[in-house]
Amino acid sequence: MRKFLRLSVCAVGVLFGSNFQAYGQGVQYVEPSRPYSSSAFLADAGKNKVDLSGGKVTVPLITWAADGVTVLANGGLAPDAKSDLATAMGLPVELEVIDQFDEQVRRYLAGDTPFLRGTVGMISLAAEALKAAGPDFEPIVVMQLSWSTGADGFVAKGIRDLSDLKGKSIVVQAAGPHVDLVQVLLEDAGLKAGEVDVRFVSDITYNPAAGDKVTDPASAFRADDSLAGAA
DSSP states (O other): OOEEEEEEOOOOOOEEEEEEOOTTBHHHHEEEEEEGGGGGGHHHHOOOOOTTTTSSSEEEOOSSSTTHHHHHHHHHOOOTTSSSHHHHHHHOEEEEOOHHHHHHHHHHHHHOOOOEEEHHHHHHHHHHHHHTGGGGOOEEEEEEEEESSSOOOEEEESSSSSSTTOOOOOEEEETSTTTHHHHHHHHHHOOOOTSSSEEESSSSSSOOGGTBBSHHHHHHHHHOTTTEOOO
């Protein structure tokens, strides 16, 4: 299995479309904009430099085991001027879990934070659009948090081999950390683009704010009998 870099990216200086399809009971599927630069939210996104006059900096996290290292270094999510992370960065750090990558990009462009947190695939997805926004927004890789060697989860039913997914449907979070995993799994199984119906949802884990709507892969897998797999 190929390795995946897990990166934090700093810039110095929605992927998701609005079309929803309900294949399963209450599942809210989203259609990613292709290319990323055509995302509707980018046209209206404010483009501002980061203002650190408030005396702290915000750093996004994703729901990922390696991010626990960042939380530990900061002594929690709240700013702590005495934490190791604050000492290293020169000011208190507020950590915030932002699993929807389009929201991360929006806040990054708005100047709410100088950081993005994502996998190589996630950052690469947005890199061209961010570069087009201006030289102040072109992302620069500053830290590798971890390698993934296959510990990421992919669950399937009704198949014996990954090649059996041909002609079937699977679900993954749009622009999330498992998009790379799914692509590599399908390629390793000898499957070509279009031979598997890949559907997308907006969240990576259960979102209580979604109410009775299903917006994460695990819940979608349970709710939609037409799905053969989820990442």
